[in-house]
Amino acid sequence: MTAALEEALSLNIPNPSHELVQVVRGRRSGLAICVAIHSTALGPAAGGCRIAHYADPSAPVADALRLAAAMTEKNALAGLDHGGAKAVLALPTVPRPAGAERTALLHDLGDAIEALGGRYIAGPDVGSGPADMSVIGERTTHVCCRPVEDGGSGDSSLHTARGTLAALGAVADEVFGSPELAGRTFGVIGLGAVGAHVARLLDRLGARLVVTDVNPAARGLAKELGATWVDPKDALAMEVDVLVPAALGGLLTARTVPLLRCAAIAGPANNQLDEPATADLLAARHILWAPDVVVSSGGVIHATGVELRRESEERLTERIQGIAATLREVFHTARTHRTTPAIAAGRLAGQRVSQTTTQEG
Numbered sequence: 166m167t168a169a170l171e172e173a174l175s176l177n178i179p180n181p182s183h184e185l186v187q188v189v190r191g192r193r194s195g196l197a198i199c200v201a202i203h204s205t206a207l208g209p210a211a212g213g214c215r216i217a218h219y220a221d222p223s224a225p226v227a228d229a230l231r232l233a234a235a236m237t238e239k240n241a242l243a244g245l246d247h248g249g250a251k252a253v254l255a256l257p258t259v260p261r262p263a264g265a266e267r268t269a270l271l272h273d274l275g276d277a278i279e280a281l282g283g284r285y286i287a288g289p290d291v292g293s294g295p296a297d298m299s300v301i302g303e304r305t306t307h308v309c310c311r312p313v314e315d316g317g318s319g320d321s322s323l324h325t326a327r328g329t330l331a332a333l334g335a336v337a338d339e340v341f342g343s344p345e346l347a348g349r350t351f352g353v354i355g356l357g358a359v360g361a362h363v364a365r366l367l368d369r370l371g372a373r374l375v376v377t378d379v380n381p382a383a384r385g386l387a388k389e390l391g392a393t394w395v396d397p398k399d400a401l402a403m404e405v406d407v408l409v410p411a412a413l414g415g416l417l418t419a420r421t422v423p424l425l426r427c428a429a430i431a432g433p434a435n436n437q438l439d440e441p442a443t444a445d446l447l448a449a450r451h452i453l454w455a456p457d458v459v460v461s462s463g464g465v466i467h468a469t470g471v472e473l474r475r476e477s478e479e480r481l482t483e484r485i486q487g488i489a490a491t492l493r494e495v496f497h498t499a500r501t502h503r504t505t506p507a508i509a510a511g512r513l514a515g516q517r518v519s520q521t522t523t524q525e526g
């Protein structure tokens with residue numbers, strides 16, 4: 166256990182912008198679990214469980230705070246009656262525990278979620294998947310995305326990819342004057358669960374693909390799709406129409422923005438900007454950035470729709486396609502107010518939260 170987390174365990178960390186920030190020690194695993202609930206103004210807060218090793222001891226709490234706030238924006242902009250939250254379990258080492266050790270930490274996570282009495286509904290995130298949700302579900306009912314055979318909605322990555330495609334149509338329309346994706350060139354960074362679906366869907370529509378991944382095994386998919394492969398270190402400098410980040414967050418920074426050779430960026434990777442000011446650097450280079458909180462919302466729309474709202478697949482498809490309309494509204498607001506899409510998305514999310522709470526009040 167790190168010193169910062171040890172210290173955090175002794176207090177309920179005060180944070181004026183979040184409703185609740187809690188660090189508890191798992192009684193089985195001895196590991197620290199941080200749960201941040203940013204807002205329940207629209208309804209129970211929904212967000213994933215991140216299980217990861219952090220080199221910086223203060224990073225897990227900071228990550229939970231940041232990711233929970235982003236979930237409030239994502240859920241509000243997706244039109245969901247859910248607030249935003251995130252759980253972060255900090256692993257002591259990079260290798261992930263397996264077997265009984267993993268079960269113990271997942272049961273600890275389940276207890277931490279259950280203790281919140283339904284204010285927080287958990288799902289998968291980096292380091293956790295549908296099978297883990299079933300194990301967490303042995304300790305709490307407030308969990309989504311268990312495998313379909315266990316009664317859940319399963320892996321959400323295809324739905325996140327479908328939402329990304331809808332977003333790419335809106336981006337193409339904004340930048341090139343047509344939502345047509347055929348013949349355009351897309352640079353997909355990361356061919357994991359979501360990125361591989363995005364690449365396949367784009368290929369099916371007749372788009373040209375440039376792809377990369379740190380995992381050399383992903384070259385197989387590149388070959389299958391006839392995509393051009395670039396080295397991961399050259400990913401940001403790909404000369405493409407639209408760059409599609411589908412790996413980890415934090416890739417857009419003051420150092421990397423000058424390297425870009427694309428007209429727009431829109432991808433499912435969460436938290437792509439290292440800090441809010443990076444949105445201004447992109448705008449200064451006339452590169453359109455589609456906020457990831459909008460682009461990546463297909464998964465949460467589908468999972469909560471199936472498991473909590475019992476919506477039909479037709480209705481869910483409509484909602485996922487609706488990501489394009491939301492993005493158009495974000496771009497329109499940004500243009501009208503001479504601001505960045507990042508600021509416009511934050512404003513639109515804030516408006517939905519305050520309108521709903523005013524109506525209810």
Ligand SMILES: NC(=O)c1ccc[n+]([C@@H]2O[C@H](COP(=O)([O-])OP(=O)(O)OC[C@H]3O[C@@H](n4cnc5c(N)ncnc54)[C@H](O)[C@@H]3O)[C@@H](O)[C@H]2O)c1
Nearest residue numbers: 321322325355356357358359378379380412433434435464
């Ligand atoms: N899975 C979902 O439904 C979902 C929903 C919303 C947002 N997201 C976000 O989308 C992103 C991708 O999610 P995923 O579920 O596909 O994850 P994943 O772990 O399955 O895939 C990530 C891929 O990126 C690759 N990668 C990692 N670092 C890289 C780098 N520096 N350069 C190139 N490739 C790199 C990995 O090798 C892996 O293949 C994440 O940021 C995630 O938080 C996912």
